[in-house]
Amino acid sequence: MSKEFFQKIAAIQQNLKAPKNLNNSFGNYAYRSCEGILESVKPLLDGLVLSITDDVIAVGDRIYVKSTATLTDGENSHSVSALAREPMSKKGMDDAQVTGATSSYARKYCLNGLFAIDDSKDADSNEHKQQEKNFKPDVVLSEFTGNAMNISNIKTLKAEFGKTWKLLDNTPEQAKAKEVYDIRKSELEAA
Incomplete structure (x- = not known):
């Protein structure tokens, strides 16, 4: 990996702001989506190309989606993968929706890894206190x-x-x- 390519990735990781701007009403917590991360990262790519691919993997009777996010400048590339398992069934969803939701989840976590997004919050943060207050x-x-x-x-x-x-x-x-x-x-x- 060239020094310039490495510096571009480091700059994205330092400058990316992907807030948890969505709310799960069942668990009463804030979260970010794959789409939200992509929207936030596109202005920071500075000539790099980001692609995400999915592979479906069967392990016994369970299905996993392996998502891989890759950044490239045409000569150098860096990839991170994440896995998510499809549930046996999901109330109110057909099979295609279950696979799509699983893909979205795996994609979010491979992007978290690629861009060093920390999904946890310090217990002393304002976000944590707000979640506690609204619980x-x-x-x-x-x-x-x-x-x-x-x-x-x-x-x-x-x-x-x-x-x-x-x-x-x-x-x-x-x-x-x-x-x-x-x-x-x-x-x-x-x-």
């Missing part, structure tokens, strides 16, 4: 309850419960979420 455990519990009743597979139910359990850590709603989980699990086992 509504009752909304998380309500959304989990509604979703749990529509889940028809114990493995998926367990995964959703695991996420909810972490979100509701040290809240009274955490025990209520466990009750919902136990009831729905019993229903699925009886079916």
Whole structure:
């Protein structure tokens, strides 16, 4: 890798601002999308070309999307890859949408790696404090309850419960979420 090429990548990494400007209402957290990163990075490319490719990989009965982001100046190139696994099913999505969402997720994380985007925030940051202040455990519990009743597979139910359990850590709603989980699990086992 030439020194000039390396310096261009370093300049992008230093100057890129890709804010978490989207909100997940279920988990009540801010996030950035692949599209948001691309919009932010294009003005900084300075003659470099960015491309992203996807490969679909089967491992047993599971499907993974491997996304690779590559920066090139025509002579030098630098690539970073990331994997995301397709869920067995996703409520309200057809197969093409599930694959598209998985691709978008993998692409976001390969871009994070290529441009040294840190997805975490310091616990003392204003963003972290804002998220804490806006956190509504009752909304998380309500959304989990509604979703749990529509889940028809114990493995998926367990995964959703695991996420909810972490979100509701040290809240009274955490025990209520466990009750919902136990009831729905019993229903699925009886079916």
